[in-house]
Amino acid sequence: MAGRVNTTPTLAGMHRRVVSLLLAFSFVLASCGASTEGKLGVELFQVTCAACHSADLSGGFGPPIGAGSNAALNLSDDQIGNTIRVGPGRMPSFAELSDEQIASLVEFLRWMQDGS
Numbered sequence: 001m002a003g004r005v006n007t008t009p010t011l012a013g014m015h016r017r018v019v020s021l022l023l024a025f026s027f028v029l030a031s032c033g034a035s036t037e038g039k040l041g042v043e044l045f046q047v048t049c050a051a052c053h054s055a056d057l058s059g060g061f062g063p064p065i066g067a068g069s070n071a072a073l074n075l076s077d078d079q080i081g082n083t084i085r086v087g088p089g090r091m092p093s094f095a096e097l098s099d100e101q102i103a104s105l106v107e108f109l110r111w112m113q114d115g116s
């Protein structure tokens with residue numbers, strides 16, 4: 001515990017980057033007039049999905065779904081929407097989400113997958 005923990009600054013830095021990315025995303029959408037859906041996507045993801053897939057989509061309990069992932073390369077928007085509704089394997093189903101909420105989640109995923 002007395003030694004320097006080298007990973008701490010990096011993790012903190014990464015976290016700040018993700019948070020500012022998310023803030024930038026909300027802001028861009030707000031200024032484009034797509035605010036409701038986009039903000040919903042960011043917030044919904046953090047509340048509903050990040051526990052398993054990480055705030056930056058790098059995965060955890062669930063697989064990575066960010067840039068370069070199977071979801072980015074091989075799944076269509078509809079397939080991702082279905083995944084959210086059905087909850088394959090050990091992922092829970094989110095059938096209670098509205099079409100708009102699911103669309104905003106897909107929009108958020110695509111935005112994150114394209115970025116960086």
Ligand code: HEC
Pocket residue numbers: 045048049050051052053061062063065069070071080083084088089090091092094105
């Ligand atoms: C309790 C943990 C958990 C939560 C919460 C969760 N997922 Fe998942 N997710 C998983 C697991 C586990 C898989 C892999 C399922 C399988 O095929 O066995 C998965 C798979 C996926 C996939 C498909 C990935 C691929 O390559 O096939 C997508 C897309 C996805 N989740 C998105 C989401 C979204 C969006 C949310 C929020 C609405 C969410 N997940 C919430 C655990 C979770």
